[in-house]
Amino acid sequence: MKLSDCHNFEDFRKLAKKKLPSPIFHYIDGGSDDEITLNRNTSSFNNYDLIPSVLNDVSNVDMSTTVLGEKIDFPLFPAATAMHRLYHHKGERASARATEKMGTIFGTSTMGTVSIEEIAKVNKGPKLFQLYIHKDRGLTDNLIERCKKAGFSSMCLTVDTVVAGNRERDRRTGFTTPPKLTLGSLLSFILHPGWTINNLTHEKFKLANIIHITQKGTSIDKSVIDYINEQFDPAMNWKDAEYCVKKWNGPFALKGVMSVEDAKKAVDIGCTAIMISNHGGRQLDGSRAPFDQLAEIVDAVGDKIEVILDGGIRRGTHVLKALCLGAKACSFGKGYLFALAAGGQKGVEKILENMKTEINRDMKLMGCKNISELNSSKIVFRKS
Amino acid sequence: MNLKDCHNFYDFRKLAKKKLPAPIFHYIDGAADDEITYRRNTSAFNEVDLVPNVLKGVEHVDLSTTIFGKKLNLPFYCAPTALQRLFHYDGERAVGKAAKKYNTMFGVSALSTVSVEEISSIIDTPKMFQFYFHKDRGLNDAVLERVKAAKFDVMALTVDTITGGNRERDLRTGFTSPPKLTLSSLFSFAVKPMWGINYLTKGKFELPHLQDYVGEGTSTAVSIGNYFSTMLDQSMNWSDAEKLCSKWGGHFALKGIMSVEDAKRAVDIGCTGIMVSNHGGRQLDGSRAPFDQLAEIVDAVGDKIDVICEGGIQRGTHILKALSMGAKACSGGRLYLYALAAAGQDGVERALNQYRSEIERGMKLMGCTKISDLNRNNLRFRKK
Ligand SMILES: Cc1cc2nc3c(=O)[nH]c(=O)nc-3n(C[C@H](O)[C@H](O)[C@H](O)COP(=O)(O)O)c2cc1C
Ligand SMILES: Cc1cc2nc3c(=O)[nH]c(=O)nc-3n(C[C@H](O)[C@H](O)[C@H](O)COP(=O)(O)O)c2cc1C
Numbered sequence: 001m002k003l004s005d006c007h008n009f010e011d012f013r014k015l016a017k018k019k020l021p022s023p024i025f026h027y028i029d030g031g032s033d034d035e036i037t038l039n040r041n042t043s044s045f046n047n048y049d050l051i052p053s054v055l056n057d058v059s060n061v062d063m064s065t066t067v068l069g070e071k072i073d074f075p076l077f078p079a080a081t082a083m084h085r086l087y088h089h090k091g092e093r094a095s096a097r098a099t100e101k102m103g104t105i106f107g108t109s110t111m112g113t114v115s116i117e118e119i120a121k122v123n124k125g126p127k128l129f130q131l132y133i134h135k136d137r138g139l140t141d142n143l144i145e146r147c148k149k150a151g152f153s154s155m156c157l158t159v160d161t162v163v164a165g166n167r168e169r170d171r172r173t174g175f176t177t178p179p180k181l182t183l184g185s186l187l188s189f190i191l192h193p194g195w196t197i198n199n200l201t202h203e204k205f206k207l208a209n210i211i212h213i214t215q216k217g218t219s220i221d222k223s224v225i226d227y228i229n230e231q232f233d234p235a236m237n238w239k240d241a242e243y244c245v246k247k248w249n250g251p252f253a254l255k256g257v258m259s260v261e262d263a264k265k266a267v268d269i270g271c272t273a274i275m276i277s278n279h280g281g282r283q284l285d286g287s288r289a290p291f292d293q294l295a296e297i298v299d300a301v302g303d304k305i306e307v308i309l310d311g312g313i314r315r316g317t318h319v320l321k322a323l324c325l326g327a328k329a330c331s332f333g334k335g336y337l338f339a340l341a342a343g344g345q346k347g348v349e350k351i352l353e354n355m356k357t358e359i360n361r362d363m364k365l366m367g368c369k370n371i372s373e374l375n376s377s378k379i380v381f382r383k384s
Numbered sequence: 385m386n387l388k389d390c391h392n393f394y395d396f397r398k399l400a401k402k403k404l405p406a407p408i409f410h411y412i413d414g415a416a417d418d419e420i421t422y423r424r425n426t427s428a429f430n431e432v433d434l435v436p437n438v439l440k441g442v443e444h445v446d447l448s449t450t451i452f453g454k455k456l457n458l459p460f461y462c463a464p465t466a467l468q469r470l471f472h473y474d475g476e477r478a479v480g481k482a483a484k485k486y487n488t489m490f491g492v493s494a495l496s497t498v499s500v501e502e503i504s505s506i507i508d509t510p511k512m513f514q515f516y517f518h519k520d521r522g523l524n525d526a527v528l529e530r531v532k533a534a535k536f537d538v539m540a541l542t543v544d545t546i547t548g549g550n551r552e553r554d555l556r557t558g559f560t561s562p563p564k565l566t567l568s569s570l571f572s573f574a575v576k577p578m579w580g581i582n583y584l585t586k587g588k589f590e591l592p593h594l595q596d597y598v599g600e601g602t603s604t605a606v607s608i609g610n611y612f613s614t615m616l617d618q619s620m621n622w623s624d625a626e627k628l629c630s631k632w633g634g635h636f637a638l639k640g641i642m643s644v645e646d647a648k649r650a651v652d653i654g655c656t657g658i659m660v661s662n663h664g665g666r667q668l669d670g671s672r673a674p675f676d677q678l679a680e681i682v683d684a685v686g687d688k689i690d691v692i693c694e695g696g697i698q699r700g701t702h703i704l705k706a707l708s709m710g711a712k713a714c715s716g717g718r719l720y721l722y723a724l725a726a727a728g729q730d731g732v733e734r735a736l737n738q739y740r741s742e743i744e745r746g747m748k749l750m751g752c753t754k755i756s757d758l759n760r761n762n763l764r765f766r767k768k
Binding site for chain 2: 033034036037040047159160162163164165166168171172233234235236237238240241254256257258259261262265278283284285286287288289292293296381383
């Protein structure tokens with residue numbers, strides 16, 4: 001199986017599974033507890049059907065939209081995710097370059113393995129930095145200032161990770177960062193020599209954005225769960241979020257808002273956007289899927305704040321459905337991460353290209369010439 | 385596989401299966417008829433989703449709740465279950481000590497294999513005695529007096545076992561109490577030698593609350609279905625329950641209430657609590673799951689009486705959902721029984737701690753710092 005055989009999410013996932021040592025594959029692929037929320041994130045789209053309108057002259061379709069202060073070529077972008085260097089030896093450089101080329105926003109995580117400054121060098125397009133608030137509050141100011149200097153276009157604060165989710169696959173595989181060879185995982189690393197050789201012969205794994213503050217993420221073997229629980233600040237509250245909004249003083253999103261009440265508060269503290277998200281089903285299992293909760297939130301705040309749907313997106317039609325219910329744009333994580341593992345920069349380009357093509361085709365089939373024509377009259381709930 | 389590999393309900397179940405002779409495992413694991421109600425008890429939780437709130441400052445979380453006038457450190461407790469020394473040679477001693485360690489209620493069955501006197505000499509934390517209403521009124525009075533003298537805090541009358549449920553697995557395995565060697569079960573006992581050795585060497589198996597009245601309970605092997613059908617009084621009615629309640633004169637609950645009408649009558653006869661329960665699916669198959677029925681009952685009597693949601697709980701988030709719906713606390717049997725079989729007191733402690741940490745993590749991710757923060761606003765039913 002090669003990159004050229006990858007036509008959809010499941011293909012990229014399959015190829016990634018072949019290329020990655022299993023602890024790393026399962027770190028991406030897994031969710032919390034029984035993975036009920038993880039699965040629901042995608043299956044929720046199937047309770048709604050699209051209704052096309054025909055004979056609309058769709059020879060030219062404009063997929064562009066404006067979100068977080070930037071015009072992007074199509075309404076989907078890669079969500080910020082941790083530690084790309086684990087999935088491919090070029091790390092965030094590969095995904096950042098691919099995203100620039102495809103004309104959408106690149107999200108990068110506090111837990112990135114390529115620094116803010118370097119990402120700004122390889123990607124001149126719109127860039128979103130994802131902030132985690134650590135107990136060490138000096139780090140927050142430091143990160144915000146560096147992003148400003150580096151010319152990032154927007155910032156989001158992740159609010160659904162005050163403690164780590166119960167990711168049981170990681171417990172079983174013994175996933176740590178950087179990867180530690182245990183007897184159980186050794187075999188898997190040996191069976192994936194390509195990944196292992198690249199990992200050993202390229203630059204050392206580091207959490208590039210926070211390396212100067214904490215040595216914890218660098219050479220000490222830590223599980224991500226331990227890192228989050230030791231370093232992230234569970235006391236984080238609305239005042240802290242407001243502080244970040246003011247300090248950043250540019251397009252700002254809260255990532256992980258799920259209730260109407262919180263969406264309204266996000267408006268009050270001056271956010272530009274909220275990302276409706278449950279962290280890809282990796283945090284609170286049994287919590288609601290973003291798409292299930294979308295209409296309620298759009299009804300309450302859709303005219304005051306940009307609503308971005310994050311989680312479960314596997315297909316162009318999923319993006320269309322979210323837009324019909326009032327989302328401004330969507331973001332996805334696992335999709336492009338599997339592509340990164342499968343083929344580095346080329347892989348990420350390919351999945352973004354695929355998604356763009358699907359959205360384009362689907363808009364034509366829906367009889368829509370631009371994003372604003374996707375609205376609630378084009379979607380119905382199917383009673384089961 | 386051993387105890388330290390147990391990270392969730394299913395792991396404990398797996399280990400219990402390895403340790404127990406098959407007839408005993410299936411006595412715990414099985415339920416009535418086609419086990420539809422049994423499965424629904426758990427899957428009912430999956431049709432409602434949690435909606436978290438964020439940025440609440442959640443470094444300290446208080447999991448305590450008060451039921452029957454007793455403050456418990458956990459919002460769930462060990463439901464009374466029979467014959468625990470069959471599952472592990474320490475039986476009720478192990479469960480009681482583990483419950484004490486986490487300061488939660490210990491439910492002791494009428495078919496307990498350790499006496500109420502001994503239990504109250506080893507644990508000073510809240511205790512509930514589960515009462516079966518026998519045909520022999522002398523036996524009923526004697527049990528009541530002993531439980532009173534042993535200073536139990538709560539009496540719960542089980543009302544859903546007026547006759548034995550159709551537990552087909554027990555019919556197939558030939559489960560009796562105490563275990564009788566049949567040709568087909570012999571093999572299973574022979575391949576689990578540790579269980580057999582412990583069973584034979586760690587003290588005689590007895591039913592101390594019944595032994596003065598029935599030969600059957602002690603040395604003659606009798607099936608549980610048989611016990612229900614021959615010894616319990618099928619003429620038991622509301623006036624019997626009322627008399628028992630006033631004779632007891634303390635906190636009194638009916639265990640196995642499923643209809644609003646009965647819940648209201650429980651209030652009328654002076655109960656201070658009810659367990660919404662179908663006996664873990666072991667009695668009437670096709671009957672409603674406790675969680676499905678909870679809202680209706682809470683709406684009717686939740687302000688007058690402690691409503692406990694019992695059955696099907698396998699995750700901390702199941703408990704969060706029941707509490708959000710309005711239950712005062714939850715209880716369960718299998719959630720600690722597999723752990724008991726797997727490793728005695730250590731196993732039960734590990735299981736209780738596992739659920740404790742799942743609840744605590746879930747509360748933090750929900751943005752809740754105390755049990756009373758959970759309410760129906762944080763729940764959404766999936767559209768149908
Ligand atoms: C491997 C992996 C790492 C992630 N790391 C982060 C992170 O560091 N910060 C963050 O806010 N979200 C992180 N996320 C969540 C994503 O930003 C996004 O919310 C999620 O992947 C969306 O769901 P999807 O994977 O179904 O598209 C991560 C997700 C994955 C799969
Ligand atoms: C092995 C076993 C024995 C039980 N024995 C009793 C009992 O003696 N008296 C009683 O009232 N309930 C008994 N129950 C029912 C429990 O109290 C409780 O209602 C049930 O286990 C809840 O379902 P769960 O196992 O899914 O948590 C028993 C349950 C099991 C699994």
